[in-house]
Structures are given as C-alpha cells and as structure tokens.
Amino acid sequence: MSSVLQGLTKSLAMTVLSEIGDKTFFAAAILAMRHPRRLVLFGCLSSLIVMTVLSALVGWAAPNLISRKWTHHITTLLFFGFGLWSLWDGFTEEGEAEELAEVEAKLGADWKADTETTKKNNKEDDDLKKLKRPFLSQFFSPIFLKAFSITFFGEWGDKSQIATIGLAADENPFGVVLGGIIGQALCTTAAVLGGKSLASQISEKIVALSGGVLFIVFGIQSFLSTVDS
Template identity: 90%
Template sequence: MSSVVQGLTKSLAMTVLSEIGDKTFFAAAILAMRHPRRLVLTGCLSALIVMTLLSALVGWAAPNLISRKWTHHITTLLFFGFGLWSLWEGFTSEGEAEELAEVEAKLNADWKADTGATKKRSKDDDDDDLKKQKRPFLSQFFSPILLKAFSITFFGEWGDKSQLATIGLAADENPFGVILGGIMGQALCTTAAVLGGRSLASQISEKIVALSGGVLFVVFGIQSFLSTVES
C-alpha cells in the first residue's frame, strides 16, 4: 500500500508541475474559448489519460526487458537530467508569453482553415443538423471539436518531458500508483486550463513553476540514487 501511495504522490506532484503552463495547457485554454468546454475537456483529458496509461505500461514492462538494476540507474539519470533541464528553462526562459503566442498562432492558422472549409459546405451543414438531432450522442462522441482537442493534446504530449518522466516513474515505482497520480494531476491541470487557463497562467509565474519542477526532479533523483534496487 505504501508503494502505491509513494508512486501516486510522486506522479501527482510531477504531473502538476510539468503540465501547468505547458503547450498543451495553453492549447486546452484557447480551444475552450472558441468551442464548448465540455467537448474540449473530454478530448484533452481523454488524450492525457491514454498517454499516461501508455507511458506507465512502457515503464512497467521495462524491467522485464532490461534488468531492474539498469532501469533504476536510467531512471535516476532521467530525474537528474529533467531536473537540470527544468532549472535551465526556469533561469533562461522569457516566460509564458512566448509559448502562449506560439500555440495561439498555430491554432489561429487551423481556425482560419476550418472556418473557410465550413463556409464552403454551409448548405450541407443545414441538412446534417437534422441528422445530428436524431443521433445526438454519436454526433457529440465523434465531434470534430473533440477529435481535434484529442489529437492536438496527444501528439503535443508525445515525447514530452512529462511522458518520459512517467515512464521512468512507472519503471521505478508502483505502476498503479503512478497511473492514479498521473490521471489525477492531468485532470486537475486540464480542468483548470479549460475553465480559466489564460487568466490562471497570468497569475502563475512560469519561471517559478519551472524552477519548482526542476527542484522536484532533482529531489526524486537524489532519493532514487540513495535507494536500494529491488531484486
């Protein structure tokens, strides 16, 4: 039970500090300003849950493919590496404005393209509305907005620092606790982004978040270095 709690707390803390002010955080906030929040939240959170499960699965399988001693050492190096990376970003980053502008520019380009395509098929949409009224559940489940939120978040997180850190955590901690903590952290961050991400980001210093995350990763690295490897 203690191993589950330890994995949960580590994963929760790491996820929150990694995701606040992240590109996917801003993407969820911007999408929620233009589309129904329920669909954006469902799409973004679904993508993050799938990513957490996949990452934890890879981390859980790693000790079966490589010796636990090596996975432990690799995880320790990952923690120190991510810690130094986050600290460097905290001291050198120009703040969240640059990242927000980058995400907003990308989404604006997609928004204009979608708007142009929508105008061309406006007549067809009138007929489709009648069909959607007959199947509201399916039309919402396969909504382009939901799928867009899912794809942007999923591919935005692929290969991200938080994904690799989740793999490392699951290889060294209880995978079930890592999954629970990761999902809880993703749910908190995504909900905050959808409900008021832009105003929240303006109240939180990106530098403080990056420095806090760096310190947390270094602490994890020290703890992992000092702990014994389970056979």
C-alpha cells in the first residue's frame, strides 16, 4: 500500500507541475472558448488518460526488457535531466508566451479552415454531408475527436510523458497511473473552466522552478535508494 501511495503522490505532483502552462493546457483552454466545454473536457481528458496508461505500461514493461538496475539508473538520470531542463526554462522565462502564441496560431489556422469547411458544407444536401463525414465522426462528435487528437499528439514525446514512463519503471505502476489521472483531471478541468486567465495569473517562472526542484528531489531520492537486481 505504501508503494502505491508513494507512486501516486510522486505522479500527482509531477503531473500538476508539468502540465500547468503546457501546450496541451493552453489547447484545452482555447478549445473550450470556442466549443462546448463538456466535449472539450471529455476529449482532452480521455486522451490524457490513454497517454498516462500507455506510458505507465511502457515503464512497467521496461524492467522486463532491461535489467532493474539499469532502468533505475536511467530513471535517476531522467529526473536530474528534466529537473535541470525545468530550472533552465524557469530562469529564461520565455516558455509561456511562446507556447501560448504557438498554440493560438495552430488552433487559429484550424478554426479558420473549419469555418470555411462548415460554410461550404451548409450549401450541400444533408444526406450528402453525412456520407462525406469521416467514419469515426458518425459515432463521436468532431469536437471530441479534435480535442482528443490535438491533446494526444501534443503530449506524445513530451517531458511529462517520458517522466511518467521513468516513474512507472521505478515506482508502483498502479499508483503512478492513479496519480497521473488525478493530476491530469485537475489540470484539464482548470484549463477548460478558465485556463487562459488562470495561466496569466500564475507565474510561469515559479511553476517551472518548482517543477525543476521537484524533479531534482526525485533524482536525489532515486540516487540514494537501493534497487534489487
């Protein structure tokens, strides 16, 4: 039980400090300003849960492919590396403006394209529109699919995903998944309910520095802990 709790607390803290002000955080906030919040929340959160579970599964399987000792050392190096990366982002203090501008530009282009497509489709017959719709959108809302795909591919290969893999390799995977899901739910809900204004009130520098310190602490703890071969 203690191993589950340790994995949960580490994963929860890491997720919250990694996701606030992240690309997917801003994407959820901007999408929620243009589409129904319920669909955006459902799409973004579903994507993040799938990503968390997949990452934890990879981390859980890693010790079966590589020795436990090596996965422990790699995880320790990842924690130190991400800690220094976050501290660097905090001291340079350029991340938030660049991330927000990049996400707004990307979603703005998509929004314009969607608007033009909608105007064009409005002139067509309803039956013809139904036939032209992608197969999945017959069963899922296009807004859900958009929120899911933007979040999934935006999170793929991100620092938090790799850190989740490393954490699951070193801690109880169930605790890591549970903590990650709780953290993702908190961050995504905050983003959908008013993430853009919330992010403007929270110092990106403080978040980045806090995340960096947390990763360094995880790295020190991992370095000092013993591991069974």
